[in-house]
Amino acid sequence: MTAIIMDKSLKKIILCFTVILSVAVFNLFQVTAVDVNKNCSLTLNECLSGLNVHLYRVASVSKDGSYEYTDEFKDAGNTSIDLNKLETSEELKNAAMTLKGYAANKEGVTKTTASSTLTYSNLNTGLYLVVADNLVIDGKTYTYLPYLISLPQGTKYDVSINFVKYSEAHSHEYKMIKQWKDNGSTHPNSIEVELYDGNTFVKTITLDAAHNYAYSWKTEQVMNYSIKERMSKGIRVLYQ
Template identity: 35%
Template sequence: MLTLPCLSMMRTQAAAAIEVDRICSLTVSAADSGYAGDFDEMTILVSLYRVAGVDTAGRYTPEAPFSKMDFTDIGSSTTADDWQKLAGQAEECLKEQKEDAPVEVKTVEVKKSEGEASATGTFSNLKTGMYLVVPKETENAKKTVRYSFTPYLTALPASEYAAAGTGSDEWDYNPTIGLKAEGEELTGSLVIRKTLENYNASLGAMTCVFQVEGHDENGVLAYSNVVGLTLTGAGDANAQTAKLTGIPAGLTVTVTEVYAGGSYEVKGDAVQKTVILSDGLVGDGEPASVSFTNSYDGGNRGGYGVTNHFESDGKNGWTWENPTPPVVEENE
């Protein structure tokens, strides 16, 4: 039986007496989380705190660190929201714990083992009672999504009838519970660096323009931007960079120098690809980057410009913002 990640009702009066000295186990499963594809490739750390003991009739008495909690009104009318509020109270008690009297905690890793159908983790040698389940916020293996989890209370033993008011009222001393998760799409940054091998000062400042596009795994355009850089000298001391932020993490982007500047030409590849890394989560924390080098071609055509930016007003119209400069850093 897979128990929902909260106790919607408690109807212990219809069940047999609880064997309070029985040793229990609790398995946490990611099978029905809605994100099993990601969770099967992750390791999720789950902490477990014993909040209250229980008597043979199903009445709960809070443990010392959680003495502020009141379980006297638990019954058939207790709602999921009520249980969530109780879980919040338990979390507050954890924050108030004293250093000289720490709350006992057990931890387990929820992950997919060889031969298993889904990611699971099992707590063993547990006493009967009420427990607070606290999964740790975790990123997926590709570092493209961050999952946060709702802490909740669960009881040992459990039963179908005690949890939902229907089904068997036989106590299960080794239940399986699920995870309630929400995913947040992560983003990263892209740095475009431009250097000139040589520079014709008589032509004045030169502007080059880059088109940046990224398609998802289905080939759908997921990101598009255009950015310009203006240079006034050659060498590393006069290099310019533009940093684009808020790009979906894990996306492969293609950066194309669509305009190299009047009387200048691209040295090397005018088209480069890179994968966007989650800000601060991958590698050494540096963003994805590409570098381009241009050289004066001997001509006398000057080239300078600004980057126009258009924003949709949501009513089939567009707002023109001009100019909208990128984040430009010198001497990179």
């Protein structure tokens, strides 16, 4: 189990959860009759200049359109997410929150926009997660919606989407997710986590299986958050 708390200097504290700045929205398109040997491209429109965008290949896609986690994301298989059975908006939302947490300590393909359009070329077929860093311009924080998108989309192997801004506000968004690394052992229905701002106790948060042990929230200012799981054993702490 790992946890990451990220601040503006990108310092990380790995505990038993992942806490990251996060917004969760998806574009998942189930496909069939896929030419798995054909290259794809993904173009993002309506981007702000100077935006850092990260692309992660979460899963491969077979000829019949079914997904299987890549080696880099195979630890996400320990969650309750089944990529081939995401049907409701709530399931998609929870899946995106979870996968973004797993992507926090992985190396994706990062590009910085120089105009309103950004293109990733020569991509393998598969399921991709698109995540953008928050961008501050003249005191405003611009947040973009992350996307979980399949390439190809139907018969289109060159895909173009509008990468729409989520907000233009002085707010900060955080996410907490517990990652299980115990070889598939039975997990409790819920756990309790204590949230602190510096040394000050803020509140107790319940992470449950129904929400993939994930929780997100917003604040109007940057906070110095840390977390502590109640009744936990074998916590491994690593500072980077």
